[in-house]
Amino acid sequence: MTSITSVTRAPRLSDEVARQLTAAIRSGEFAPGARLPSEKELAERFEVSRMVVREAMSRLKSDELVDTRQGLGAFVSAEPGKSLFRLEPDPAIVKDLHDIFQLRVAVEGAAAGLAAVRANRSELAAMRACLREMKVSVAGREDDIEADNRFHATIARASRNPYFDRFLTFLGANLHGAIAKARSNTAARHPSSVLAVQAEHEAVFAAIERRDAPAAEAAMRRHLSAAMERLGLGPFTGARS
Amino acid sequence: MTSITSVTRAPRLSDEVARQLTAAIRSGEFAPGARLPSEKELAERFEVSRMVVREAMSRLKSDELVDTRQGLGAFVSAEPGKSLFRLEPDPAIVKDLHDIFQLRVAVEGAAAGLAAVRANRSELAAMRACLREMKVSVAGREDDIEADNRFHATIARASRNPYFDRFLTFLGANLHGAIAKARSNTAARHPSSVLAVQAEHEAVFAAIERRDAPAAEAAMRRHLSAAMERLGLGPFTGARS
DNA sequence: ATCTCCAGCTTGTATGATAACCGGTCAGCA
DNA sequence: TGCTGACCGGTTATCATACAAGCTGGAGAT
The missing domain is CATH 1.10.10.10 (Winged helix-like DNA-binding domain superfamily/Winged helix DNA-binding domain)
Structure with a gap:
């Protein structure tokens, strides 16, 4: 057979x-x-x-x-899908990927700022645990990016605004496949890049921990903007075309 | 009757x-x-x-x-809402309204920052026209808030990121009814409040016109945060509950 | 000419039946 | 004992029919 x-x-x-x-x-x-x-x-x-x-x-x-x-x-609606936001399942075009990622930078930056004000002790502990996990895990392993995602999800939840949380989950799910593909296309992560990621994460967490909302937002933006460049998508505010 | x-x-x-x-x-x-x-x-x-x-x-x-x-x-999906983001048609609860508006503040602030970098001459002219229209129109008239909406829409478009534009349109459509209701509940707009709105708008536009992205973002956030308070929704980063 | 009312269309809801499908049970057999 | 396969109860998918409720337009009354 x-x-x-x-x-x-x-x-x-x-x-x-x-x-x-x-x-x-x-x-x-x-x-x-x-x-x-x-x-x-x-x-x-x-x-x-x-x-x-x-x-x-x-x-x-x-x-x-x-x-x-x-x-x-x-009757056919006058304005189809006005109260419904849906993205194409797989944004293959790099420009779309860039634009969606840019939206994520804006929202997740603000979420980090809110988290700095609102995160409680257990959420801070969860972030700390993720950082530790990423540090000890071998770079590029599955559990590494899994802890990475959890770190970001914890911050989104700590914003205490369910709409931030939901929207970031939504964007993340839509970007996930494309990011994985971009990662494999890009040159394999250098150890230096792994160290940079860790340093950026720790900067975000440090700002949240000391309740410094503007710094947390700025650090998160720096981190995600750097991530965009690592994926070959250009910076946050790019003079594209 | x-x-x-x-x-x-x-x-x-x-x-x-x-x-x-x-x-x-x-x-x-x-x-x-x-x-x-x-x-x-x-x-x-x-x-x-x-x-x-x-x-x-x-x-x-x-x-x-x-x-x-x-x-x-x-069975409940493992990851609910993966390729779809929708809001309840009429968020009656004040907390939801606050949270959604907060999301709008974050996104539209970033959009203003992008617009400062990317807006072209005709978009700047359109913004200027909206400002002029709002100034001459009688406060609280229909055409007043219509020009207001157009001002914000122009900025969103000038961000040159269609996802910002689409998402802000989406949020706006969802908030529109609730805002109108909150407006009627709140005490009638004072002339002073009208002047404040005009001043905030002009601050946003001035920053965009001189290509100062951080200032544009900050001004837009101040404007929308003030709008939230005028609607009785509390500030952008509030220590709610 | 104008008003009233009803037949006939539509969608909304209820009810009952059948088919396809799945998981577990358990008699039958080696 | 251990395995197989038919069977059973429960579930979704689909169908058919019926009635309720809402709307439109025209027949018929005034």
């Missing part, structure tokens, strides 16, 4: 219907404000039950692409 | 179920990876039909909060 592969699970019908409707709306086939065909008609057109159409519509409503009113019908 | 008010349309049941489930997941009541109660059980608990639960689940799936598998059940 050669060339076995993982079976492709049959996609849910509602997913497929939602996908096609979304594409139709985004392509302009249904103009903003226009009325969509009725659920009954869509069900017949897609050859599915009305319930499948309703589940697909439910998703479009949650994405604010359509708006339904009982007795009237479903 | 006295004291007429806009009728409150009965909310859809699936919206309410989705809201409660989302809150339960975000609050950690259902840990990541945990299995949710079955649709049948949820339907009984919420006292709705199973179909309503399914529509709510469909929304959570599209938000990547849960993942369902036929025959097994629905």
Whole structure:
């Protein structure tokens, strides 16, 4: 038995219907404000039950692409996705990567400033533990970058602003894959670079520990800006193009 | 017929179920990876039909909060909200409003800093026009706050980072209603407050015009922080609770 | 001409049934 | 004992049908 592969699970019908409707709306086939065909008609057109159409519509409503009113019908939203922020799953273009990272620098810098004011004892201890872990671990090992991520996550949480926390988690998840790729493209980390990272982290933590918000923000920005350059993305405020 | 008010349309049941489930997941009541109660059980608990639960689940799936598998059940995603960032449509709680506004302060401050470096001549002219318009318009008029919004939007665009622009537009759309409400609750704007706003705007613009990024960022933060206080939301770095 | 009311469309909700799928149980067998 | 495989209960996915509630437009009454 050669060339076995993982079976492709049959996609849910509602997913497929939602996908096609979304594409139709985004392509302009249904103009903003226009009325969509009725659920009954869509069900017949897609050859599915009305319930499948309703589940697909439910998703479009949650994405604010359509708006339904009982007795009237479903209408394409005037401003699709105005209250929804979503990034492309894999920003391959370097410029996008740069811009997203720049946004992260701004937000995480501010988060560090807040953390300097608000971090409690246990959060400080958690940061300290991460620093120690990174120092003893062999540079470039898995647990090394894992502790790195935890250090940043702890600061985000210590900002005591769940929106900072959530947004940074969101950005981090979107950047993760691209960063890993950029890392492998870049020359292997020099020992000097590892030392620099450690020094930057400690500068951030020192400022937080002594409750110096502006210094913490500045240190975090320096750290992330340096990280951008290490990844070959240019500095925070770059005179790009 | 006295004291007429806009009728409150009965909310859809699936919206309410989705809201409660989302809150339960975000609050950690259902840990990541945990299995949710079955649709049948949820339907009984919420006292709705199973179909309503399914529509709510469909929304959570599209938000990547849960993942369902036929025959097994629905499970909380390991990393909720990985490729999607959304806010509750109407943050009524003051603390949420404060936290979201704080995020805006951080991002828009950085955007002003970038704009100081990157704004071109036409963008500077647009900002200047907004300032002039706000000065001559009667304080508190519609066109006044409209020019205000345009001033901020121009700065966001001048940052030349579409993600800053998009994210600030997104936050603005989410804060708009709440701000309007907070405004009406607060005592009517004093003329002195109007003058203060104008002075803050001009400080921001002056720093951008002379290409002083740190000053532009600081001025924007001062402006937005003052705006938060005018709306009764407390300062940027507040020792809340 | 204007008003009232209702038929007929829409979406929202409920109910019941069937199919596909999964995990565990347990009799049957070597 | 240890393994296999059919079976069972529970779950999601889908379908079909019915009724409730909201809206529109026109027939019919005034």
